[in-house]
Amino acid sequence: MPDSQSVAESMDRKGLLVLGVDTCGPTGSVALARVEGGGARMLGKTELAGRSYSATLVAAVEELLTAGNVKLADLVAIVVASGPGSFTGVRVGLSAVKGLAEPGRIPVVAVSRLAVMAAKAGVESAALDAHRHEVFLRLGGEKARELLAGVEELAGVPVPGGSIAVCDEAAESLLARAWPAATLVRTLAPTAGDAIELCLPRVLERSFDDLALLDGHYLRRSDAEIFGDTVHHA
Template sequence: MLILGVDTSGKDGGIALVEFEQGNSRTLERVPLQGGTFSAQLVPQISELLQRHRVGKGDIDAFAVASGPGSFTGLRVGLAAIKALAEVLQKPIAAVPLLEAVAGSSGTDGNVLAALDAGRGEVFVAGVYTSGTRATIRDQQLLTSAEFIALSSTWQIVTPDAKIAELAREHGLRVEEIDRPGADVIARLGFEKI
């Protein structure tokens, strides 16, 4: 199975072509996308990615796309483009919450609190149960920084945002700072949903 993963939820984004075979996955390629120009870059970059791997649009078995939280405009561009491609090609789509991808990238099994900087002193959080690379969201919330600190005292926090990690450390909380999940992680989590 071949899945195209797309993430346009943040300042920067990306696309990835991931192949799944006999329980294993292999990232064929990850392509970064600069933020602010997703609408101009996304479709041409997908086309170039497929050409480099000699893959036709019809050879894609499914699509996985980051569904937020994140930039409204970026999310709209990614979701609309993938929805259009999937409808034309009659292929399934998996919407993957970014907080699920954050938790799934942690390598921690059990309950974690995935956190993303929402700006303006607020934090997007989700209680997530993780097992291996699988992640199941229990709830998502938008909290003030103070609410985040109060809620987080009993959780293992996972975040790709240095600002959130520093806030947690200042308050003596357990935090794992990770790299922001790429479109390949979105594709892998999408595979679990399809």
């Protein structure tokens, strides 16, 4: 992690430059922003096709920095969506961010993709399709919690008082069946730029994550673990 002097030097050279990475969903994105007046001004963003993150992510970051005439050493932080979402996508994103951050000791802020989407929609709760007839669900409030649930599990969970943000038809349909009285708000899928905007306070306060302890926010096991258990117990 950079010390106060190195952070100050970066600010003097380029301003507060922050890179964002999100590879959790069916499509992903990277974004580069400069902090100005307490907000984030996007300098560039690139959408990434799903299932190709391992081949395109690092190259997309390099192109984004080059287009902005920015070096990796100029960054004062990297914001990464750490899940929930595609198991492979989350792992690829976090591995790449660690590889980018470790050599130059660039601080990292990890954030839940559900929290980003809720903030994007201006509500406290959010849900994303988790496949297998389940949703990744964030229940906001004073003590926000996140869980993986299907219709049967949701039957035992109180319906949130506020609105729930959704960005895909599968999550919207499942919640409508499980909680007919819930208020659902359709919004666009969260992006790396949205993650930067939500995490600006942490960047400015230098409230960073320990890179050695950084791990994916999966909310469930991988297919390999699930099917491995099935074989083991057969």
